[in-house]
Amino acid sequence: MSEVVGAENVLVDDAARLARATGLSYLDLLRRRSPSVEFPVPDAVVLPAGPDEVQAVLDVCVRHDIGVVPFGGGTSVVGGVAALRGDKASVIALDLVRLDALVSVDAESRIAVLQAGVRGPEAERLLGEHGLTLGHIPQSWERATIGGFAATRSAGQASSGYGRFEDMVTGVRLATPRGEWKLGVAPASAAGPDLRQLAVGSEGTLGVITEVALRVRPTPAVKRYEGYALPGWAAGADAVRDLAQHHALADVTRLSDVDETEVSLALNAGLKTAALRRYLAARGVRRPCFLIVGWEGSAHEVAVRRRETVRRLKAAGAVRVGKALGESWRHGRFAGPRQRDALLDRGICVETLETAAYWSNVDELRDDVRAGLTASLGRAIVMCHVSHAYETGASLYFTVLTARDEADPIGQWQRAKAAACEAITGLGTISHHHAVGVDHAPYLSAEIGSLGVEVLRAAKSAVDPTGILNPGKLI
């Protein structure tokens, strides 16, 4: 391996290997905090410098039958980077951090090619020099990478406007055990199935994504975020559905349920909560659901689009809360993962999970997941929001807080998560944007059929006949 990437880019020390051994799920954090819990650790960390070196590393791994776990930002919350080795004697973490370049910009076509290891902020900085933005801002943005976004079908907080990550992918370059694979020659095609959509979401099992061609947009001159309150969950969901079904979605559209709104009111004294409650109650909103809406673009575009959104929101009974709520959310939007560490220190079990469903299933799905979680956990705070809306349905994102069972903290959450996954199966997707990894793999065949799993296995065998790529993930 050293002859491929240089000896200084093959790390075998404990700190380097441990740092690439897990993602950032609650269970990952528990495992890392508990000296008694064992988890798999890669035998080495390899840091190739570019697509050619990634390919060369794979060739070595094929020859020596070494498992390969692609590693980007390490922000998986579903075990996507767990150092499983399957039937292999050894496994490496293939850290893509050195694939850090903006490869090309085609301003006319609004396409930029970025290497897989570029993190969210660096992608925006590199594109910003060309007056462009990706607009892909998931909560993991500060650490997560372009390759990881593509491998997991990421969705960002502004994806109602900018699209999900797979909507932005115009092309993809992968290193596979059978050689390089490049896809994407046109914005749309009828040249058979869209194999880009097979590569996107393949979670390192069909190849190592080394470069991604992405649709980009001009850096917005104006970003306007504001808050509204809807009278209850049903009214809120109806309002978001109305926007989604009438070309009137804002770029950011995030509806909290009553529980999440109450927690946010309780935590956010700066909003002058009591006065706000009186103001809303006077307008008939006694159990508010907060809605954050945000538009980005030229001043003219934002004005035109905002007018439509606001017109429909008012007709749906929304009461404007003002810019403070929108800006408060915007500035705090990466804080969640950091707050989690503080909560863990205080004996709290805190985790999130998410799904999506067609509109006619959304309410039942929310009720069933809440019921499953509370039946398993007992006293718990379960909050929910819609973070992504489509014409045909919406995502649901749950945040759960409960007292940690110190006797069996891992089992406590595993049981609750299983209850939630069982509630989801049949009503929605097992993941809207967190991906499958290890944690959701048992539920995949219920969603895509045993034939679907066999098709994925067959595709994998075609590009990875000896099964070195990310053993134990997805399928």
Next chain:
Amino acid sequence: MSEVVGAENVLVDDAARLARATGLSYLDLLRRRSPSVEFPVPDAVVLPAGPDEVQAVLDVCVRHDIGVVPFGGGTSVVGGVAALRGDKASVIALDLVRLDALVSVDAESRIAVLQAGVRGPEAERLLGEHGLTLGHIPQSWERATIGGFAATRSAGQASSGYGRFEDMVTGVRLATPRGEWKLGVAPASAAGPDLRQLAVGSEGTLGVITEVALRVRPTPAVKRYEGYALPGWAAGADAVRDLAQHHALADVTRLSDVDETEVSLALNAGLKTAALRRYLAARGVRRPCFLIVGWEGSAHEVAVRRRETVRRLKAAGAVRVGKALGESWRHGRFAGPRQRDALLDRGICVETLETAAYWSNVDELRDDVRAGLTASLGRAIVMCHVSHAYETGASLYFTVLTARDEADPIGQWQRAKAAACEAITGLGTISHHHAVGVDHAPYLSAEIGSLGVEVLRAAKSAVDPTGILNPGKLI
């Protein structure tokens, strides 16, 4: 077979078999007109009544190793329904015409499930009873079917607004030799690769599509179509790109090049051509490119969206030609295929072909395809239009007219088509919405890589291990 579908639904007479032997390409029409040209004909036509009967027919075909060519509207222009038998002793045309039901409507989620054999007009009639529309109107609409749209990644004339057919597909049900396969539980998902996008575009090679769940929209109260003239191709393409990159595309957006505009002016005396030319010339448009734009929706939506489109068009130098041009196109938009028969009678070689590319390649692609066609054909009229625009690129649709070489009419077009395909390879996709079939199969591996073809073959082996499904197509 008779025990599955009833004896009356197994047709072996020549007329029935011949009627399902070809599609509607120029070469198909030539073959049908020439008594000396042989083409493959299915051994029988089988007409199952629903998804269960389709599955039962496939089971019989697996047992007896019979090839199966799914047959919808028979409008393929790329040999998609050619009765090839591969290594099978016999082959049937599986005509899906009896799968003609609207299965369900979920108005809240705006999803309707239609069976595969429903034709375009019937789909609109069935949905219209619920106040809904699909809005998918390709030129083949009068005959083509829901299953065919899905199997070929169809794009309609209004797909700038309603989306391509694959954008409408929320779920798909297939019969495969390994059993039924159902996909689609949510509007978006990160549960691995999107296998719906593998089924869509699979052209009968991965299964027989029996039902499709589709995003629908309310029947528009207003349809407004109008025409503009742009000063030349470059200005026209720039204007369409500007619309696509600023949320300002009309639902129908169709830009003709100078040659197509000249033919349309010459054919359309009702537009008072001379006066129109003077009017345009006085406004600086001497070599006009016509642009048809159309909006559909509520009166308010159409007004708001039209205002944005027109504002940008005027800034781009477009001169309004008026509603007559838009309405004239709208009413004549299915006439092309019918006119072709008349032209064939008069010794004309007439055919269309299409591609798509990123914006920075669009001009070169248009030039190269035109050059390839005229180098091969000699004197020919080659017209081109953009019928579908995206943020990152556009489709190009070519219509070719030339004197037929009566000594070798098939060879004449095969050579010209090969020249066009070679011009396309490397710059664009081999098909934007006509699909692969037989005619484009030789060019697929240049587009998706030999690994891409192997992945498709592997996927096919998983669901169709004995290879009965649509032999010789796609891969």
